[in-house]
Amino acid sequence: MKQEIIKLEKVSFDYGDNRVLEDITLTVYDDDFLGIIGPNGGGKSTLLKLILGLLTPTEGNILLFNKSPQEGRKYVGYVPQYTLVDRNFPINVEQVVLSGRIGQTDFLRRYSEKDRKIAEKSMDIMGIKEIKNTQIGKLSGGQLQRVLIARALSTEPKLLLLDEPTANIDVQAETNFYDFLHGLSEKMAIILVTHDTGAISSHVKTIGCINKTLHYHGEKSIPPKVFEKLYGCPIELIGHGIPHRVLKEHSD
């Protein structure tokens, strides 16, 4: 039986007088592997922040694992954009991954033996054990990306939420990355958000398209006509190894 893990009902959000998201209704299930695409400034990051309870909707209601976002987010492994990380920060890979456990620590915020084991396992999964003592400024973009995913996995999530994971990563690394996510998606739900439509369509199970409103959400393999009609974003979808699909600008 599929379980609803995210339920957005008629959610709108204003930044001051500026309506960023309007009337979003979306349900995500526990076996979903959802790619949310849309142009920059289309409200994707805002949507993530709403789901994570970092922002409160102006209108509408959000349930995360049948709880409020603030409560439900303990089941979410959040992977922020690695390009926004302060690389000069004096912290090494192991410390970053371990910090995924911070919410589960005792009063003194000390990491237990169990926390260390979980962090160790996450580093194993991401193949970054050899660089665990390296300061993050010395890592490549792809390595830093893995570190942030390992940190998210350390929270033992039921849902992995990734913001722009493939920005500035080369095509080969990107393909490997999606293969890897595909493996992970058997164990947990995954949502990834990107403006870079590159290979996303051939890897995720469902697609959502957002530009202020949710223009489309569903199977990615829908008839081109419906696809074109529903798909509002001025983007092109190019899957690696599949025929190119170029979409027209949205009429409004």
Added chain:
Amino acid sequence: MVYQYAFFQNALMAGILAAIACGVIGSYVVVKRLVFISGGISHAAFGGIGLGLFLGYNPLLTAILFSVFSSSVLGIISKKAYQREDTLIGAMWAIGMAFGIFMIYQTPGYVPDLSSYLFGNILTVSRTDISIMIVLNVIIALIVFVRYNEFLAFSFDEEFSEVTNVPVMRTYIVLLSLVALTVVVLVSVVGIILAMALLTLPAATASLFTNSFKKMILFSTLIGVAYMIMGIAMSFFLNQPSGATIVLVSGISYLGLLGIKSLINK
């Protein structure tokens, strides 16, 4: 010899206590980029000093209460106001300072030399001041010791910490309050206006030599002690104002080492 005199021993003691507080808290100020808000906190602390002089209490004690209060207010408004955070900090900065001057002006009778609060005078540090500084150092060290991992995770990635349900607002206010306490420790050494220098320069120097945050705290404390001793010695033998001399020694050393490091890395 000079180091046998009580005032000189007090000066040295005050310098070392200030270096410890700066080494620990300055490291957070530098990595979490709290420099500007720390400037606001330190200048607003002058309001507390003015209040103390007016009410006839030890100005350091009133400065503690006042600056912890104003740093909490600063912390809350800087998080709640989505825009123009810097404007609000600037307003608190100026209001605190002006309130201090205003209160001092209302104080009847003799008012001590203002410049010793603004620019510090380490040679007039009293035994009471030293005791207050020791207590503040113990509080700072204790809180950092028990919150170390939380502060580190928070400083590195505030948003992620919030998602993992670290109470980020509380953590932020505690951290800013520790900055406020450090400013009070610094008042008699370099004064309100120069406090920013010691909150940043030793930690910035330390960051040139290490990629580990624990080492950064250790190094910046040691570097701070070295700056203090050099500064106090120079100010004494050259008969120059202590606060300014300590800051000049720190600033020139930092820029010099930064220059050498970037030459080596070329």
